[in-house]
Amino acid sequence: MDQKVKTKKTITLKVLLPNFFTALSLGSAILGITLITRGNFQSAIICIIFSMFFDGIDGKLARLLGVSSQFGALFDTVTDFIAFGLTPIYLAYQLILSRSYPWGLIICLVYISSGGFRLIRYMHQNPVSSQKQPFTGLPIPASAGFIAACSLFVLSSANIFGSPVILGILVLVVSYLMVSRIKYQSLDWKNLPKRSLKIFILLLIISVILAVKYFNYVFFLWMIVYLFSGISGYLSELFTTKGK
Secondary structure, three states: OHHHHHHHHHHHHHHHHHHHHHHHHHHHHHHHHHHHHOOOHHHHHHHHHHHHHHHHHHHHHHHHHOOOOHHHHHHHHHHHHHHHHHHHHHHHHHHOHHHHOOHHHHHHHHHHHHHHHHHHHHHHHOOOOOOOOOEEOOOHHHHHHHHHHHHHHHHHOOOHHHOHHHHHHHHHHHHHHHHOOOEEOOOOHHHOOHHHHHHHHHHHHHHHHHHHHHHHHHHHHHHHHHHHHHHHHHHHHHHHHHHO
16 A cells, blocks of 8 residues: 555656746746846846756656656646747847837737747647657747847847847747748757767857856857758758759
8 A cells, every 4th residue: 555655656746847847937937027027137038048948857857757748738838938938029029129119019929929829839749749859940949049149139238139120020030930840950969969969068068168258149159050950951951852
């Protein structure tokens, strides 16, 4: 009897652990929205980055422990919509896009709608997935990371991202990439060949070292590289198909 109770408790903890990190992602997102309302944009960006970190952990834990569930997938989807849909675009609007009313508001609605569509499509294609497949469309956490990276540059110095027109166009670009059919690879080390894995780890170590002093540039560069990885793969496949 005691053994059965102990086993049941273990299974419950295994199920709760990934959802705990999802809850941390949600809490970080809500804190970010609160900070944006108070005008503390720098701290709000940190909250978005923490949400990205927790979002990466919860899915990996669920697959590692073999506890992927419909509830976990739904909880993760709702959290992603708030953390990577509402929070980053609210940041962009309060920081820059509000200067271009009503176009800034329309751009925000386009981004939120695209993010929602992207999440629903993913849930429809992968209701409860235990394995990572190439993503169809730019993942919404990457879109949020790109907006956060642009916002960091706006706060650090005067640059082109401080223009409502430029930032608005970039938001529309990532909105299109989310709803597109362009394939993006998941950042899962198991999917990488040994040589590519060594290069990836080396670049990661260098990035961490440089990020101590140049975090804005390193973070932005990683977002840009990932964003263009899907586009370059799509163009390569397109030209290869035409060549045949």
